[in-house]
Amino acid sequence: MSVDRRHVLGLAGRGTLAGLGAAVLGGAGSRAFAAASSRTHFRALVIGSGFGGSVAALRLGRAGVDTLVVERGREWPVAPRRHVFGSMNGVTDTMFWFRRTTRWPALVPTPVRPAPGVMEVSEEQGLDIACGAGVGGGSIVYTGVTVAPPRRYFERLYPPGLRYEEFARTWFPRVRRALGATVMPADVHRSAPFTHSRLWDEHLTRAGARTFPLDSTFDWDVVRRELAHTAPLSATVGESDFGCGNGAKKSLTRSYLPAALATGHVQLRPLHEVRSIGRRRDGRFRVEVRRLEPGGAVLGTTEFTCDLLFMAAGTLNTNRLLVAARDRGDLAGLPASVGTGFGDNGDQATARSQPLRFHGGSQGSPCASGAFFPTEFELPLLAENWVLPGYHALPALVTFSMTVDTDHRGTFRSDPRTGRVRLADWSADKSAAAARSATALSDRVIGANPGMLPVTVTTRPFTGHPLGGCVIGRTTDLEGRVHGVRGLYVLDGSLLPGNAGGANPSLTIAALAERAMAGIVAAAG
Structure with a gap:
């Protein structure tokens, strides 16, 4: 159909x-x-509707496989004429996943009503982990940058069987086309809200760097309507961390997910939060979900069963579910390596004041450009022109950087007292090399541009790119099949070895999922 x-x-x-x-x-x-x-039984069940889950749903649907996608969060509408999400300047209950107090860099802690909002912030040991919660997963809350890691770091991180040439030729281009990723057009880049982007390029150039445009999944026609004041302002005033309700982001709800549903073989059920997974005596997987109302009230629980189970709940929640299932004995055969190899992708943010140049009055959130530093600092580093919403009206420029850190890793473990799965062994020193590299870059830029000063961004160590725990080639084969458990697959950021190799991870996650699904469909499992 x-x-x-x-x-x-x-x-x-x-x-x-x-x-x-x-x-x-x-x-x-x-x-x-x-x-x-x-119905409660399906041939395949996909947990999560982010980059990995959406790819899995589409490829299963096109292969004619009877598939259910369960997503814990809400489906959020596109509303060209009104605001849908909260923001730094207007905090609402829609922003955070069941929190009583807001928690976000540069946002003053504010009481909120616990609700199924679009962003989960988990306070782990030594690190805050942020991840999307809604239909479309991280594509609702990310900032759209769609870039591949440099070849040298991809080859350093991944097993030899994953050939960079194959990804560059087939999988990266396929995902870019599906997502509609393009660089910021010149007319948008010239507009007032992106004055900060042009200044950022100037400052990096004076510091000896070569900046280059970055592919983005923002919808430039919607951004132009914001500039013309015919759409609610969102992307052009630095508001995207908690969604752009006017459609300024081309999220997965506009690409992979509708294509999957249109096959007629895929169902999607929002507000279905998976609480546990296991295996029944008849060999089928069981998936227990808690059904929620949009306001957060619990409607009840349902147990689904399936023959093929695809874990795509995002790094944090895939690890929570799998580590708990292993340690409780609910899923026999799970390898000991589940939960290991976690990393924060070397995420760091730095800010600099630039009071001598007007920055445009507000700072648009789409990232226009970046610069790569392979040898200049302690760790290789990709720097990107960025925005912290709380700073967007101030004379300050923000850099977001991701370092290639192949050494510092953490482990998810069950707490024997509570049974909760937590990041057990992360500490500030595991982020220290990345922080020193980011600070060294900021110092270089300040030194090359007289009149600039550093701005202290006070925040607990934080990552929006949690990766690893079910590392490809270690916990899974090269197509995401979990060793020791037939019919179980991992297809999200958990596959990445704790680091994306000097890149935002969304493109690599989706490309790994595309490659994996091609092999799984061809082999019928």
Whole structure:
């Protein structure tokens, strides 16, 4: 079964995946809808709808595999005329996943009502970990940069069987096309909200760096409508960390997910939070979910079963589920390496004041450019032109950097007292080399641009790119099959070996998933 392509694109553009599901299954109240919505067994079940889960759903659907995608978060609409999400300047309950107090760099702690918001911030030992919570996963809350790691670091991090030439020729281009990633157009770059981007390039150039444009999944037509004041302001005023409700981001709800639902073989159920996984005596996997209302109230629990289970809940939650299942004995055969090899991707943020040059009054959130430093500092480093929303109206420029750190790793373990899975052995010294490298770059830029001063960004060690725990080639084979548990797959950031190799990880996560699914479909498992 399929749906007219024009209808699919129209529904996706309006953010109505529920409408697309009804178009495929039959409307609410129909016999077909009732039969579909009451089912609890599927051939394949995908946990999570982020970059890995969306790829898995599409490729399973196109292969004709009966598939359910469960997502703990809400489906958020595109609203061209009104604000959907909260922001640094207008805190709402939609921002955080069941928190009582906000927690975000440069945001003053503010009481909020616990609710299924778009961002989970988990206070782990020595590190805050942030991850998306909603249909589309991290694509709702990330800043759109879609870049591949340099070849030398990819080859240093991954097993020889993963050939960079294959990714550069096939998998990276496939994902870029699917996501619609492009560089910032010249007219947008010239506009006032991106004065800070042009200044950033000037300052890096004076410091001897070569900046280059970065592919992004922002929708430049929506950004232009913001500039013309015909759409609610979001991307152009530095608000994207908690979603752009006007459609300024081309999230997975506009690409992989609607295409998956349109196959007629995939169902998507939002507000279904997986609480545990295991295996029944008949060999089927069991997945226990907690069903939530949009406001956060618990409606009840459901147990789904499946023959093939795809873990794509994001690094933090895939590790939580798998480590708990292993340690409780719910899933026999899981390797001891599950939960090991975690890293923070070397994430660091630095800020500099530049009071001698007007920065435009507000700073747009799409990242225009970056610069790579392979040997200049303690660790290789990709620096990107960035924004901290709390600073966007101030005369300050922000750099976000990701270092190639192959040494510092952590482990997820079950707490024997509570049974909760936590990051057990992370400390500030594991982020220290990345911090020194980022600070050295900032000092160099300040030294090359008279009149600038450092700005202290007071925040606990923080990552928006948690990676590892189920490392490819160690916990899984090269197509994400978990060693020792037939029918179990991992297809999210957990596969990456704690570091993306000097890049934002979204492109690599999706490319690994595309390659894995091609092999899984071809081998029928």
